[in-house]
Amino acid sequence: MTRYLIKRLGQSLLTIFLTVSTVFILVRLAPGDPAQAYAGPFATTEQLEEVRRQFGLDRPILEQYWVFLKGLVRGDLGTSFSFQAPALDVVLDRLPYTITLAVSAILLTTVISVPLGVWMAKRHDTRRELGANVAAIAGQSMPEFWTGTVLLTIFAVLIPVLPASSFTTWGGLILPTITIAIMQIALISRLLRREMVTNFAAPYLTVARSRGVSERRLTWRYAMGNASVPVVTALGTRFAAMLNGVVVVEVVFAWPGVGTLVVRALETRDYPLIVATVLITSMLAILVQLLVDLCYPLLDPRVRLGKASA
Amino acid sequence: MAAGCATPTGLPGPGTLNLALNRSLVSLDNKLNQFDAAVTVQRGVREALTRLTPDLKLHMVLAERFELTKPNSWTVRLREGIRYSDNSPVEIADITTALEMYRGTTGGFLATFFPEWPKVVKIDDRTFRMDTEAPLPILDYLMANILITPAKANKPEELQGGVGTGPYVVSEADRGAGNYLLDANPNYWGVKPAVSRVQVRFLPEESSRVVSLRSGEIDVIDSISPDSVEQLRGLPGVTIETRPGTRLTHLFYNFRKPKTHPLADPKVREALSYAINGPALIGDILQSSVVQATGVVPPDVAGAGKVGAFSYDPDKAKSMLNSLGVRDLNMKIIWESGEFASDTQVLEAVYEMLRAVGVRPTLQQFQPGGDISTWRQGKGGDWDLVANGYPSPTGLAITMMQGMYAGTEEKEKTRDTYHGYVFPAITRQIAAASSEIDEGRRTMLLERVQRDIWQTWPAMWAFAPKAVVAHRNRVGGLQLGANNSYDLTAVRLEV
Numbered sequence: 081m082t083r084y085l086i087k088r089l090g091q092s093l094l095t096i097f098l099t100v101s102t103v104f105i106l107v108r109l110a111p112g113d114p115a116q117a118y119a120g121p122f123a124t125t126e127q128l129e130e131v132r133r134q135f136g137l138d139r140p141i142l143e144q145y146w147v148f149l150k151g152l153v154r155g156d157l158g159t160s161f162s163f164q165a166p167a168l169d170v171v172l173d174r175l176p177y178t179i180t181l182a183v184s185a186i187l188l189t190t191v192i193s194v195p196l197g198v199w200m201a202k203r204h205d206t207r208r209e210l211g212a213n214v215a216a217i218a219g220q221s222m223p224e225f226w227t228g229t230v231l232l233t234i235f236a237v238l239i240p241v242l243p244a245s246s247f248t249t250w251g252g253l254i255l256p257t258i259t260i261a262i263m264q265i266a267l268i269s270r271l272l273r274r275e276m277v278t279n280f281a282a283p284y285l286t287v288a289r290s291r292g293v294s295e296r297r298l299t300w301r302y303a304m305g306n307a308s309v310p311v312v313t314a315l316g317t318r319f320a321a322m323l324n325g326v327v328v329v330e331v332v333f334a335w336p337g338v339g340t341l342v343v344r345a346l347e348t349r350d351y352p353l354i355v356a357t358v359l360i361t362s363m364l365a366i367l368v369q370l371l372v373d374l375c376y377p378l379l380d381p382r383v384r385l386g387k388a389s390a
Numbered sequence: 391m392a393a394g395c396a397t398p399t400g401l402p403g404p405g406t407l408n409l410a411l412n413r414s415l416v417s418l419d420n421k422l423n424q425f426d427a428a429v430t431v432q433r434g435v436r437e438a439l440t441r442l443t444p445d446l447k448l449h450m451v452l453a454e455r456f457e458l459t460k461p462n463s464w465t466v467r468l469r470e471g472i473r474y475s476d477n478s479p480v481e482i483a484d485i486t487t488a489l490e491m492y493r494g495t496t497g498g499f500l501a502t503f504f505p506e507w508p509k510v511v512k513i514d515d516r517t518f519r520m521d522t523e524a525p526l527p528i529l530d531y532l533m534a535n536i537l538i539t540p541a542k543a544n545k546p547e548e549l550q551g552g553v554g555t556g557p558y559v560v561s562e563a564d565r566g567a568g569n570y571l572l573d574a575n576p577n578y579w580g581v582k583p584a585v586s587r588v589q590v591r592f593l594p595e596e597s598s599r600v601v602s603l604r605s606g607e608i609d610v611i612d613s614i615s616p617d618s619v620e621q622l623r624g625l626p627g628v629t630i631e632t633r634p635g636t637r638l639t640h641l642f643y644n645f646r647k648p649k650t651h652p653l654a655d656p657k658v659r660e661a662l663s664y665a666i667n668g669p670a671l672i673g674d675i676l677q678s679s680v681v682q683a684t685g686v687v688p689p690d691v692a693g694a695g696k697v698g699a700f701s702y703d704p705d706k707a708k709s710m711l712n713s714l715g716v717r718d719l720n721m722k723i724i725w726e727s728g729e730f731a732s733d734t735q736v737l738e739a740v741y742e743m744l745r746a747v748g749v750r751p752t753l754q755q756f757q758p759g760g761d762i763s764t765w766r767q768g769k770g771g772d773w774d775l776v777a778n779g780y781p782s783p784t785g786l787a788i789t790m791m792q793g794m795y796a797g798t799e800e801k802e803k804t805r806d807t808y809h810g811y812v813f814p815a816i817t818r819q820i821a822a823a824s825s826e827i828d829e830g831r832r833t834m835l836l837e838r839v840q841r842d843i844w845q846t847w848p849a850m851w852a853f854a855p856k857a858v859v860a861h862r863n864r865v866g867g868l869q870l871g872a873n874n875s876y877d878l879t880a881v882r883l884e885v
Contacts, residue, residue: 116763118422119497122780122793125767125804131497163416163565164548173566229597236605244602245410245593246569334593334602336567344414344594347759 158352167356178337182322197272219266228332275307316372414568429875436554446785487541494546568592616677634690640852646810659847661710683852693787725777
């Protein structure tokens with residue numbers, strides 16, 4: 081286990097390093113001029129040169145990269161051009177909003193999609209299951225901007241019981257959470273349904289049933305035990321993606337999370353902010369994936385981390 | 391994380407005014423940012439010696455008196471007993487430092503408006519002179535943009551703190567999210583604001599701003615497209631305020647073309663302008679949210695002259711182009727997304743209008759933050775027409791003209807002219823008008839030079855977007871200014 085953790089940690093650090101380095105280089109090769117974005121469209125050549133000098137953009141890319149690496153070791157990712165504050169601090173200021181939204185969305189997804197998936201599996205190929213499946217497919221097909229706008233119109237304008245935007249009250253969390261969860265519930269419940277149906281038809285369950293194991297235990301202990309690995313993997317992947325910022329939902333609900341920050345950073349060519357955002361979100365995504373991997377032996381005793389599967 | 395002045399449904403409390411801005415206000419200072427609604431908030435916290443009234447007249451603020459006492463010297467007297475929100479007094483050193491800090495701010499937008507920075511000479515504790523080498527008769531207007539901060543707290547960058555003399559003090563600031571909470575300054579020297587608390591929020595998406603206004607969660611929104619204005623107009627509880635604006639948006643020619651190129655001929659430029667059906671663009675696409683230009687600056691800035699008129703006459707355009715021997719002219723039109731409302735629809739219509747007179751246009755759209763500035767400077771690629779806007783934070787025609795039409799060969803060497811517009815005679819006339827201290831004569835010089843600029847046909851078509859805000863009916867006293875901002879102290883909330 082320790083060896084596995086050390087190995088994963090090494091892999092994670094390498095992944096993060098390569099990701100951040102790639103982003104560092106690519107954003108500088110992309111069209112656009114941070115100096116122009118900072119100083120405005122009517123800045124003179126002299127002013128632009130002064131801005132570039134101030135930001136260190138007048139130096140060769142390799143030199144900029146070296147300065148960046150030295151800062152990275154110290155935990156200094158540079159100063160955000162647009163915020164004129166440490167880029168890492170700007171991202172960390174936004175992170176609680178993103179984490180709050182991601183956690184609430186994944187909780188809602190889990191609470192609804194697991195019972196729904198089981199219910200659909202137990203009634204598979206019935207009319208009621210077909211109805212639920214159609215609803216799930218519809219949920220999966222609805223773009224988040226559309227879902228969000230419809231929910232806003234209903235619950236913030238027509239029946240104004242919830243805030244329309246931002247996070248001024250805890251009620252502001254409800255609509256963006258539901259918007260994200262609708263699509264995730266559809267995905268996860270259908271995945272769980274498929275896994276459960278496969279397990280319900282498996283010989284081991286027939287044997288267990290013939291031995292008098294209760295239906296409840298067959299469902300929640302036996303079938304769910306085997307179905308949970310892909311479901312947890314999917315939940316982990318979705319959660320990691322949410323931590324990278326749910327851009328569309330954040331824009332629709334003016335949620336001050338990392339997603340809108342990335343959009344802003346890209347529009348203003350705020351290189352330090354882009355790199356800081358990528359660094360933090362990739363670290364979180366890798367951490368989540370690691371936690372998911374560590375859960376596997378708990379869910380399925382056949383899994384032994386760091387060893388070839390039996 | 392959640393601010394405490396909203397009700398559980400997000401509706402603002404009875405004494406709180408909720409504003410939504412379309413851009414993130416990363417600072418309450420204006421050294422780098424002075425976009426429309428930001429001015430409203432910035433001036434709620436910090437003040438200048440003077441300010442512009444909604445109809446672009448000058449109003450004394452921290453200055454009790456601001457007089458031109460010699461051609462190149464102004465005498466200013468500060469109001470007595472004004473203190474900052476930290477209770478320190480306003481001193482002449484603060485003015486000196488403020489000018490130094492604005493001048494020293496890398497990339498600061500104001501530098502282009504100051505032909506030279508004045509030197510402050512103290513006369514007594516409240517009186518000082520502002521001396522310049524050349525006459526600067528618009529200094530009182532320019533100083534409306536210099537917000538005053540205690541000297542010891544001022545820096546050549548956008549200030550993160552919120553110490554000022556304004557009617558509000560900053561109670562909470564979340565720069566990352568662009569949200570601020572302002573409370574009435576109990577020691578404000580002027581008329582106390584009627585609204586005790588102002589919450590400023592950053593809602594980048596227009597649809598979010600509109601929904602928030604409709605739900606009553608936000609009291610005032612700005613930067614609204616014509617479509618949204620139409621959607622909001624007539625809704626119960628919502629009022630739309632518009633007034634002529636100070637920004638000019640135009641389809642400006644590339645003046646860096648070789649002399650042999652058809653577009654180097656003003657007659658060709660004039661002919662092309664007859665192809666544009668301005669009234670149709672304004673009525674059908676822009677939904678009357680703009681007014682067609684009647685000169686080379688927006689019609690409502692101070693000093694603007696009605697020196698010309700765009701007219702639609704495609705037959706005249708075709709016959710003029712034919713007589714000038716211009717056939718199948720290729721024209722590349724460039725613009726940045728979001729440069730003005732309904733930009734893509736307008737330019738697609740322009741494309742068709744130009745095709746109708748035998749021109750072969752192509753459109754190239756740039757994403758925000760992309761390379762259009764490099765292209766505009768002629769360093770990215772060749773183009774013929776740029777759809778572009780130019781602001782007037784001073785509300786004066788002369789500062790716009792200095793920025794757009796006072797190009798020189800020297801500036802052009804570094805591509806710092808406005809799209810290569812270099813006409814030495816016009817530059818000299820603008821310089822003469824800029825330093826003319828006699829107002830009557832200055833007005834006459836300005837009018838003359840605007841006529842001369844018009845004769846060069848710098849733009850195929852131009853318009854001035856109207857300033858527009860939408861607000862809930864509980865908001866009273868809001869007097870929208872031409873620069874799309876308003877005085878927070880005049881706003882009241884009706885229960």
